[in-house]
Amino acid sequence: MRKRAFAVGLCLVMVGLVAGVVYAQFAKTEDAIKYRQSVMSVTGTHFSWMGAVVRGEQAFTQEAFLKNADLVNALIKLPWEAFLMPGSDKGSKMKPEALAQRDKFMELAKANQAEVAKLAAAAKAGDFNAIRPQFGTAGASCKACHDLYRIK
């Protein structure tokens, strides 16, 4: 009896530890929402600056493009824990399905990070003819998630 109570207690402590590690940064769902919306907003700004170059509205210089690509590549690694905080769909533009289908959501997040990393590599190599299609591919993988899990 005491052994069993001990085992149950130990399990609860371990669950608490894991949950504590994952969500320690965010005391409230509002904090997680604010964080991820901020990251996404800055990411979107740097992404759209590259878009203007790809569409020919801004001149291409490797230095400026690489700076934006490197920033997006760093930023896009940040927000995912904040997306997965339970209850954080409420009061945001994230659909509840994102939390219900977190494996699928994280698959799309990982795919997007891989395409953004390829874009940064192309920007580093500096060939605009390779950069342009990769920008399109990366953008499509942002959109793939928005289409499924973001409220328009």
Ligand code: HEC
């Ligand atoms: C795996 C899913 C996913 C991927 C990948 C993703 N997003 Fe998002 N994005 C979301 C969701 C969900 C929201 C709504 C968040 C909220 O309201 O809390 C969002 C919100 C945004 C916003 C609005 C932020 C604001 O001001 O509130 C921008 C801009 C944005 N994303 C840009 C991007 C860009 C650019 C990429 C690709 C480089 C990208 N996203 C990749 C899921 C994703």
